[in-house]
Amino acid sequence: MSHPSPLLAPRQRARALAESGDLTQARALLEHAVDLGRANLGEDDPEVLATAQQLAAVHRQAGDPSGARRVLEEAYAAGQWRLGDTDPVMLGISFDLGVVAEEMENRHEARRAFGRVAAHGPGVLGTGHWAVTRARAYLGEEPPTVRMELPVPPPQPAPPPAATPPRQFVQAEPDPVPIPAQRQPEPYFPPRTAPVPPPHAAPPPAAAPPHAAQPPAAALPHAAPPHAAPPHAAPFPAASHQVASLPALSPPDAGPRSSARGPALFAAIAAVIGVVIAVVALVVVLARPDGGGDGSDVPTLSGPAPTDVRLRDYGSSVQVFWSDPANGRASFMVTGGRPGEQLKPMGQIGPTTTSFNLNGLNADLDYCFAVVAVYSTTRFATSPQACTSRSGRTAGPAKSRR
Numbered sequence: 435m436s437h438p439s440p441l442l443a444p445r446q447r448a449r450a451l452a453e454s455g456d457l458t459q460a461r462a463l464l465e466h467a468v469d470l471g472r473a474n475l476g477e478d479d480p481e482v483l484a485t486a487q488q489l490a491a492v493h494r495q496a497g498d499p500s501g502a503r504r505v506l507e508e509a510y511a512a513g514q515w516r517l518g519d520t521d522p523v524m525l526g527i528s529f530d531l532g533v534v535a536e537e538m539e540n541r542h543e544a545r546r547a548f549g550r551v552a553a554h555g556p557g558v559l560g561t562g563h564w565a566v567t568r569a570r571a572y573l574g575e576e577p578p579t580v581r582m583e584l585p586v587p588p589p590q591p592a593p594p595p596a597a598t599p600p601r602q603f604v605q606a607e608p609d610p611v612p613i614p615a616q617r618q619p620e621p622y623f624p625p626r627t628a629p630v631p632p633p634h635a636a637p638p639p640a641a642a643p644p645h646a647a648q649p650p651a652a653a654l655p656h657a658a659p660p661h662a663a664p665p666h667a668a669p670f671p672a673a674s675h676q677v678a679s680l681p682a683l684s685p686p687d688a689g690p691r692s693s694a695r696g697p698a699l700f701a702a703i704a705a706v707i708g709v710v711i712a713v714v715a716l717v718v719v720l721a722r723p724d725g726g727g728d729g730s731d732v733p734t735l736s737g738p739a740p741t742d743v744r745l746r747d748y749g750s751s752v753q754v755f756w757s758d759p760a761n762g763r764a765s766f767m768v769t770g771g772r773p774g775e776q777l778k779p780m781g782q783i784g785p786t787t788t789s790f791n792l793n794g795l796n797a798d799l800d801y802c803f804a805v806v807a808v809y810s811t812t813r814f815a816t817s818p819q820a821c822t823s824r825s826g827r828t829a830g831p832a833k834s835r836r
Contacts, residue, residue, distance in 0.1 A: 439481045441471050445488055457496045464489040477512040480523050487527050494534065500757065503534045504742070507755065507789070511746065520554045529565045532572070540762065542786040548572050739815035740766065740805040747822050749797035754790045756805045756817065762786040763809075770803040773821055777804055800824055 444467040451460035468489060471482035486509040493502035510527050517524050532547030548569040555566035738759035746753040754768055762785045769777035770792065780803075781790050795801060802821040806814055 440474070441467050441481045441485050445485055448488065448492070452492055452495060457492055461489065461492045461496065464492060478516040480513075480517065480521070483509050483513045483523050483527065487523070487530060490530055490534075499534050499537050503531070503538065506531045506534065511753065519550050520558055522558055525551055525555055525558060525565070529569065532569065536572070540786055542762070545573065734813060736813050737807060737809045737815040740807050740817040743803070743805055743817045743820040745803065745820050745822060747824065750795050751791060751793045752795060752801065752803070752822065754792065754803055754805065756788055758786065758788050759815070760807060760809070764807045767806045767808060768792070768803060769806060770801055773800055773802050777802065777819070798824070
């Protein structure tokens with residue numbers, strides 16, 4: 435016989451407290467239940483993950499989306515390796531992550547979370563499940579309803595009546611006794627609310643026809659008639675064909691197309707050079723504790739710094755989490771090193787991303803990490819250091835010390 439989960443009673447009690455309006459007691463009860471479940475069952479147990487998901491829902495009801503996001507991210511990271519994205523509990527956590535990210539105007543994280551629900555939800559929860567429908571509506575993947583009508587087949591002649599076989603009485607076998615299966619925790623989905631409106635993205639610019647970028651025929655006396663150039667030929671091969679067929683066409687006619695592509699190429703090169711300069715400038719700032727000279731072009735530590743830096747220690751790898759202070763308008767760099775040593779850049783992360791994995795570490799040594807927000811080539815803001823504590827640590831992931 436299956437035994438009831440030890441976390442079932444606290445979850446039911448917390449749900450009753452939340453429905454009565456006592457969110458403080460419900461949150462305290464669920465936090466205590468999550469701590470006990472991690473100690474006795476493990477942090478990746480489905481019952482522990484479902485309890486953490488319910489705790490995040492209480493945070494949202496209390497108006498604390500940041501706390502809800504933190505609880506959901508820790509639960510997703512703990513259950514991803516054992517359960518994967520196709521588990522019903524993990525799909526519920528991904529759906530709640532998408533809702534919280536949308537409330538915090540983080541569309542990148544919302545699309546990632548809703549994308550997992552839209553990809554794996556139909557095969558696990560069902561195509562008509564309201565969570566799958568809402569995720570697809572947010573992503574703009576609502577399947578069209580097409581009515582197909584098939585022609586009515588012509589009536590077939592009735593077959594001749596067959597001889598009635600003699601009746602045979604067969605004793606029915608008794609139905610097998612079902613064996614009680616282990617009860618799996620059901621994913622906690624919050625009450626259905628109004629669907630989240632999809633983001634109003636600007637329509638893509640219409641592609642200009644090939645002849646739109648060229649000057650008028652009056653400005654180019656040697657230009658060929660519109661029907662002389664192939665409609666879909668590449669710029670340089672087209673110019674060579676025109677010279678062969680029309681001697682009056684001169685090679686400088688290919689200049690407008692090349693000049694139209696020149697600014698885009700230079701902008702891409704300038705962006706790459708800017709990132710390289712930012713990395714070198716950050717290393718100079720971190721290596722000089724006096725902050726540099728008095729010049730205006732010297733990099734300075736200014737702007738809001740990343741907060742709530744947390745580590746999840748796996749021995750040879752460490753997962754770093756933090757909170758975005760710029761709401762998606764700054765890139766990040768993770769620096770690290772041994773305690774007491776100068777921190778060095780260990781990874782670059784684009785905007786809206788708030789986690790990073792570091793691999794290839796020595797499991798017997800401690801490390802310290804800091805997250806730097808890069809606002810421009812001369813403005814940076816670094817977070818306080820977060821260090822591992824591996825002395826006397828048991829096997830399994832551990833949280834950081836600050």
